[in-house]
Structure formats: C-alpha cells, structure tokens
Amino acid sequence: MKYLVCWAMLAVTACSNNQKAIRVKGSDTEVNLAVDLAENFYKVNNNFSVAISGGGSGMGIASLMNRQADIANSSRPLNAEEDSLFKKRGIQIRTVVFAEDATAFIVNKSFPLDSIDVATLTAVLSGKYKTWQPVTKQHIPVNIYGRQSNSGTHSFISKKLNIQFSPDAKEMNGNAQIMEGVKRDASGIGYVGAGYLLHDGANPSVKILKITEKQGRQAVSPLDKKAILEHRYYFQRPLYQFIPAASWQKVSAFIDFEKGPAGQKIIQQSGYYIIPGN
Structure with missing residues (x-):
C-alpha cells in the first residue's frame, strides 16, 4: 500500500499549516487512486500537503468522527448508525461522489x-x-x-x-x-x-x-x-468522499482538482469510471 505524506522541505513547512494539510483516510479500494490524484494535485498546488492512508471505509468514517481526517474515502454510503452519530456529535457531513x-x-x-x-x-x-x-x-x-x-x-x-x-x-x-x-x-x-x-x-x-x-x-x-x-455489470457502485463541513474550505481546491479535466483523466487512466455531469 502506498502512502503520500509530507513532501520534501516545502511540504514539511506546509504540514505545519493546518489549513494547507489535508488528511485523507479510508477505503482500500480507492487508496491508489487517491495517491495518484494527490501526487498530481501537489504538482500544481505545492503549498498543500496531502496525507493518504487506507484501512477500510469504516476506518475512514470513524476518523472523521474523531476529527482525525478531513476526507473519508468510502466505497459505500453512510449507514444509519453512522449518520446518527455524526448528528449527535454535531458534525455536518458533505458528500461527494467522485468516481464509479x-x-x-x-x-x-x-x-x-x-x-x-x-x-x-x-x-x-x-x-x-x-x-x-x-x-x-x-x-x-x-x-x-x-x-x-x-x-x-x-x-x-x-x-x-x-x-x-x-x-x-x-x-x-x-x-x-x-x-x-x-x-x-x-x-x-x-x-x-x-x-x-x-x-x-x-x-x-x-x-x-x-x-x-x-x-x-x-x-x-x-x-x-x-x-x-451501460450499467450492465452486476457489481458496480459509486465511490464516495465524506467531508466535514468544517474541513470543506480546506479541501475544496483538492475536490475541484478531482472534478477538473486533469483529475477526471487520472480517474479514467487508473481504471475507474467518471460520473457523467460530475
């Protein structure tokens, strides 16, 4: 499994700036794609650092609850218990479906x-x-x-x-x-x-x-x-990113990169499928 952590000297400095340090955790299905996206995002936004780790969708979602991540990659939607816990803890979640x-x-x-x-x-x-x-x-x-x-x-x-x-x-x-x-x-x-x-x-x-x-x-x-x-394969599904509202401003540049031409090209080249109209 690949991990993208703080980059070189400039990125180490960026890591000390909490508003430029993005933590992404979760789905093992998405981890290689997330690394590719982060590597290319950094090439045009080198004042940011992006740390990627896998471990499973549930781990990523739990990290959001514990305020240990800014983005949870997930290959499934939130379940009822998770949704309830976020509401009880006053954590507003925004959902991005970024690939299939x-x-x-x-x-x-x-x-x-x-x-x-x-x-x-x-x-x-x-x-x-x-x-x-x-x-x-x-x-x-x-x-x-x-x-x-x-x-x-x-x-x-x-x-x-x-x-x-x-x-x-x-x-x-x-x-x-x-x-x-x-x-x-x-x-x-x-x-x-x-x-x-x-x-x-x-x-x-x-x-x-x-x-x-x-x-x-x-x-x-x-x-x-x-x-x-054409949705003819029985086991196909959307891939999610869950983002606390408190982290949205920090991660918005990364999300915009994913949705832009360069990000969409990386998603396709990595063997995933883009969402039409995304």
Whole structure:
C-alpha cells in the first residue's frame, strides 16, 4: 500500500499549516487512486500537503468522527448508525461522489471456469458450498479471501447478494493480500476493486471472472468499460468522499482538482469510471 505524506522541505513547512494539510483516510479500494490524484494535485498546488492512508471505509468514517481526517474515502454510503452519530456529535457531513468502480471476483489462474453466475457465487460466498464440487466437479475446499466487516467492499457484496459471509472466510487487510492469497491458492476466490486491478496497467496475476446475473444471460467482465457505462455489470457502485463541513474550505481546491479535466483523466487512466455531469 502506498502512502503520500509530507513532501520534501516545502511540504514539511506546509504540514505545519493546518489549513494547507489535508488528511485523507479510508477505503482500500480507492487508496491508489487517491495517491495518484494527490501526487498530481501537489504538482500544481505545492503549498498543500496531502496525507493518504487506507484501512477500510469504516476506518475512514470513524476518523472523521474523531476529527482525525478531513476526507473519508468510502466505497459505500453512510449507514444509519453512522449518520446518527455524526448528528449527535454535531458534525455536518458533505458528500461527494467522485468516481464509479466495479468489484471484480478473482480466482487462481488454474481455475477451470471463466465465468460464474450470481446464484452460484451466493452459494460459494455464504458457505453453502463447502467445496467446488457443485461448480467445477473438483472435490477441493472453497477458500474465500475477503475483507473485514468495516470494509465498504465487504458491506457492498453482503448487501448485493443478501448474505452473511461464510464464517470460514479469511479476513485480509486489503486488495494486495487478497490478490496474493488467491494467486497462491488453486481453490481460492476473492474480491477486489477492478480499478485496483487496472492500476498502472498491471497484468493481473489471477483470473478475473465474468459475472452472469442469471443463467442464460451474457457474462459480463468488470473490465468491460462499455458494459459499466451501460450499467450492465452486476457489481458496480459509486465511490464516495465524506467531508466535514468544517474541513470543506480546506479541501475544496483538492475536490475541484478531482472534478477538473486533469483529475477526471487520472480517474479514467487508473481504471475507474467518471460520473457523467460530475
């Protein structure tokens, strides 16, 4: 995981100026994109410093509550409990939807299938299928590589499939760990952001499954840009930034950069999707 902290001597000076030091915490799905945006923002706004860290959507939101961040990156909306806590603490939150992402399901390169339907995926991730026998005719155990419950991606998939994840699912710290686990495990399955897979044009070391919403329908890849723009991929979602009103003036230059031509180009080049009219 990459972190962008105080830059050189000028940026160290900027870090001492609280109105020019922006703290961004949260979604592991968004962390590489956030670093790219911050690096390029600094090139034209070098009187600012931007510190980026991941750890999950829930961690970013908790950091806002504790006044330890100016922006919480999140791959899910606020839940009712979080919304209530912000109101009780008198913290007014502004919401920016700055990009869209697709969640990709990955398996080992040796996995015999190239696609999976939603019903089968539900049975696998919920623990109904303990082995791959009903899916691939292989009598080997299903090993699920996922995230902790404070992850926005974990929450997104759980709600989308209306499941509780199998209690045997491995809880990993982030996309990199999931990728590495599945890469080494012929019976593994995991999930990561498609933007993460495409970041820097890297050649994935795993197989990316196409998803069929229902049997008989066309399988759709999370890397199919046309399908995403047409909202034909089952696991696509908006990416959020939550900002306390007290921090809005400080971060507004960064938000404007994201929404401007340079920021929108970085979002697209990083494998994410821009929001039309954003």
